[in-house]
Amino acid sequence: xTRSPRDLAxxxxxxxxxxxxxxxxxxxxxxxxDRAADHxxxxxxxxxxxxxxSSLPLTGWQRWRQWLSLCPLFARTPRPAADxxxxxxxxxxxxxxxxxxxRESMLTVLSQHQIVPLPSQxxxxxxxxxxxxxxxxxxxxxxxxxxxxxxxxYRWQDRVLREAQVIVAVPPAEE
Numbered sequence: 224x225t226r227s228p229r230d231l232a233x234x235x236x237x238x239x240x241x242x243x244x245x246x247x248x249x250x251x252x253x254x255x256x257d258r259a260a261d262h263x264x265x266x267x268x269x270x271x272x273x274x275x276x277s278s279l280p281l282t283g284w285q286r287w288r289q290w291l292s293l294c295p296l297f298a299r300t301p302r303p304a305a306d307x308x309x310x311x312x313x314x315x316x317x318x319x320x321x322x323x324x325x326r327e328s329m330l331t332v333l334s335q336h337q338i339v340p341l342p343s344q345x346x347x348x349x350x351x352x353x354x355x356x357x358x359x360x361x362x363x364x365x366x367x368x369x370x371x372x373x374x375x376x377y378r379w380q381d382r383v384l385r386e387a388q389v390i391v392a393v394p395p396a397e398e
Contacts, residue, residue, distance in 0.1 A: 250385055256326040263319035341376035343369045343387040352376055354386045361392040368392045
Protein backbone atom coordinates (compact mmCIF):
# COMPACT_ATOMS: atom_id res chain seq x y z
CA UNK A 224 0.00 0.00 0.00
CA THR A 225 1.53 3.26 -1.11
CA ARG A 226 0.54 6.60 0.27
CA SER A 227 -0.13 9.61 -1.83
CA PRO A 228 1.99 12.75 -1.47
CA ARG A 229 -1.06 14.49 0.01
CA ASP A 230 -1.40 11.79 2.71
CA LEU A 231 2.31 12.08 3.55
CA ALA A 232 2.06 15.87 3.78
CA UNK A 233 -1.00 15.61 6.07
CA UNK A 234 0.78 13.04 8.21
CA UNK A 235 3.79 15.35 8.53
CA UNK A 236 1.54 18.27 9.54
CA UNK A 237 -0.21 16.14 12.17
CA UNK A 238 3.13 14.96 13.56
CA UNK A 239 4.37 18.54 13.89
CA UNK A 240 1.15 19.57 15.67
CA UNK A 241 1.57 16.68 18.11
CA UNK A 242 5.19 17.66 18.74
CA UNK A 243 4.20 21.28 19.39
CA UNK A 244 1.51 20.19 21.86
CA UNK A 245 4.00 18.02 23.75
CA UNK A 246 6.60 20.80 23.81
CA UNK A 247 4.05 23.33 25.10
CA UNK A 248 3.17 20.88 27.88
CA UNK A 249 6.86 20.58 28.79
CA UNK A 250 7.10 24.37 28.98
CA UNK A 251 4.58 24.31 31.86
CA UNK A 252 7.05 22.07 33.73
CA UNK A 253 9.83 24.59 33.05
CA UNK A 254 7.55 27.36 34.35
CA UNK A 255 6.99 25.39 37.56
CA UNK A 256 10.75 24.86 37.93
CA ASP A 257 11.31 28.60 37.42
CA ARG A 258 8.81 29.39 40.19
CA ALA A 259 10.40 26.79 42.49
CA ALA A 260 13.87 28.18 41.79
CA ASP A 261 12.64 31.71 42.57
CA HIS A 262 11.09 30.46 45.81
CA UNK A 263 14.24 28.70 47.02
CA UNK A 264 16.48 31.60 46.03
CA UNK A 265 14.18 33.89 47.99
CA UNK A 266 14.23 31.51 51.00
CA UNK A 267 18.02 31.44 50.86
CA UNK A 268 18.21 35.21 50.45
CA UNK A 269 20.07 35.12 47.14
CA UNK A 270 18.66 36.65 43.96
CA UNK A 271 18.23 34.20 41.09
CA UNK A 272 20.04 35.43 38.02
CA UNK A 273 19.04 34.40 34.55
CA UNK A 274 21.50 31.75 33.54
CA UNK A 275 22.31 31.07 29.92
CA UNK A 276 21.31 27.67 28.65
CA SER A 277 24.50 25.68 28.49
CA SER A 278 25.39 22.05 28.62
CA LEU A 279 27.08 21.04 31.84
CA PRO A 280 30.22 18.88 31.81
CA LEU A 281 28.67 16.45 34.33
CA THR A 282 26.16 13.80 33.36
CA GLY A 283 22.70 13.83 34.90
CA TRP A 284 23.61 11.01 37.28
CA GLN A 285 26.79 12.80 38.38
CA ARG A 286 24.83 15.99 39.09
CA TRP A 287 22.32 14.03 41.19
CA ARG A 288 25.10 12.33 43.16
CA GLN A 289 26.74 15.73 43.74
CA TRP A 290 23.43 17.18 44.94
CA LEU A 291 22.75 14.19 47.23
CA SER A 292 26.19 14.52 48.78
CA LEU A 293 25.35 18.15 49.68
CA CYS A 294 21.95 17.28 51.14
CA PRO A 295 22.07 16.94 54.96
CA LEU A 296 19.43 14.19 54.87
CA PHE A 297 21.93 11.94 53.12
CA ALA A 298 24.99 12.98 55.13
CA ARG A 299 26.85 10.11 56.77
CA THR A 300 27.50 11.82 60.11
CA PRO A 301 24.67 12.83 62.45
CA ARG A 302 24.27 16.52 63.25
CA PRO A 303 24.17 17.76 66.86
CA ALA A 304 20.98 19.53 67.91
CA ALA A 305 22.91 22.79 68.46
CA ASP A 306 23.48 23.10 64.72
CA UNK A 307 19.77 23.19 63.80
CA UNK A 308 19.90 26.70 62.32
CA UNK A 309 22.96 25.79 60.28
CA UNK A 310 21.29 22.54 59.21
CA UNK A 311 18.16 24.42 58.12
CA UNK A 312 20.32 26.79 56.05
CA UNK A 313 22.04 23.78 54.50
CA UNK A 314 18.66 22.20 53.66
CA UNK A 315 17.49 25.41 51.99
CA UNK A 316 20.76 25.69 50.06
CA UNK A 317 20.58 22.03 49.09
CA UNK A 318 16.97 22.36 47.90
CA UNK A 319 17.88 25.45 45.87
CA UNK A 320 20.82 23.66 44.28
CA UNK A 321 18.67 20.63 43.47
CA UNK A 322 15.94 22.71 41.82
CA UNK A 323 18.57 24.69 39.92
CA UNK A 324 20.14 21.46 38.63
CA UNK A 325 16.80 20.02 37.52
CA ARG A 326 15.87 23.32 35.85
CA GLU A 327 19.26 23.53 34.14
CA SER A 328 18.93 19.93 32.91
CA MET A 329 15.47 20.62 31.50
CA LEU A 330 16.67 23.77 29.72
CA THR A 331 19.63 21.85 28.30
CA VAL A 332 17.33 19.14 26.92
CA LEU A 333 15.03 21.78 25.40
CA SER A 334 18.03 23.56 23.88
CA GLN A 335 19.20 20.30 22.31
CA HIS A 336 15.81 20.15 20.59
CA GLN A 337 16.15 23.73 19.31
CA ILE A 338 13.81 25.26 21.89
CA VAL A 339 15.20 28.56 23.13
CA PRO A 340 13.79 31.28 25.39
CA LEU A 341 12.73 34.53 23.75
CA PRO A 342 14.42 37.55 25.31
CA SER A 343 11.80 40.05 26.44
CA GLN A 344 12.58 41.98 29.63
CA UNK A 345 14.32 45.25 28.79
CA UNK A 346 13.60 44.82 25.07
CA UNK A 347 11.09 46.75 22.94
CA UNK A 348 7.63 45.20 22.82
CA UNK A 349 7.27 42.94 19.77
CA UNK A 350 3.66 41.86 19.11
CA UNK A 351 4.84 38.96 16.93
CA UNK A 352 6.60 37.34 19.92
CA UNK A 353 4.88 38.88 22.94
CA UNK A 354 1.43 39.33 24.40
CA UNK A 355 0.98 42.46 26.54
CA UNK A 356 -0.94 41.68 29.71
CA UNK A 357 -0.85 45.28 30.87
CA UNK A 358 0.97 48.56 31.08
CA UNK A 359 2.99 50.12 33.87
CA UNK A 360 3.87 53.77 34.27
CA UNK A 361 7.65 54.03 34.44
CA UNK A 362 9.47 57.37 34.24
CA UNK A 363 12.89 55.64 34.21
CA UNK A 364 12.18 53.52 31.17
CA UNK A 365 11.45 54.39 27.56
CA UNK A 366 7.86 53.81 26.44
CA UNK A 367 7.05 50.48 24.83
CA UNK A 368 9.88 48.64 26.66
CA UNK A 369 9.06 45.40 28.48
CA UNK A 370 9.45 46.04 32.23
CA UNK A 371 8.26 42.66 33.48
CA UNK A 372 8.13 39.18 32.02
CA UNK A 373 5.16 37.35 33.54
CA UNK A 374 5.51 34.17 31.43
CA UNK A 375 8.62 33.46 29.37
CA UNK A 376 8.19 32.90 25.66
CA TYR A 377 9.99 30.23 23.62
CA ARG A 378 10.96 29.68 20.00
CA TRP A 379 11.12 26.24 18.40
CA GLN A 380 13.14 25.98 15.22
CA ASP A 381 11.76 28.72 12.95
CA ARG A 382 8.60 29.72 14.83
CA VAL A 383 7.29 31.04 18.12
CA LEU A 384 6.21 28.07 20.25
CA ARG A 385 4.75 30.26 22.99
CA GLU A 386 4.49 34.05 23.17
CA ALA A 387 6.00 35.83 26.16
CA GLN A 388 3.39 37.43 28.40
CA VAL A 389 4.69 40.82 29.48
CA ILE A 390 4.02 44.17 31.12
CA VAL A 391 4.99 47.16 28.97
CA ALA A 392 6.22 50.59 30.12
CA VAL A 393 4.21 53.71 29.38
CA PRO A 394 5.25 57.31 30.08
CA PRO A 395 3.76 59.16 33.05
CA ALA A 396 0.64 61.17 32.28
CA GLU A 397 1.30 64.80 31.31
CA GLU A 398 -0.13 67.37 33.69
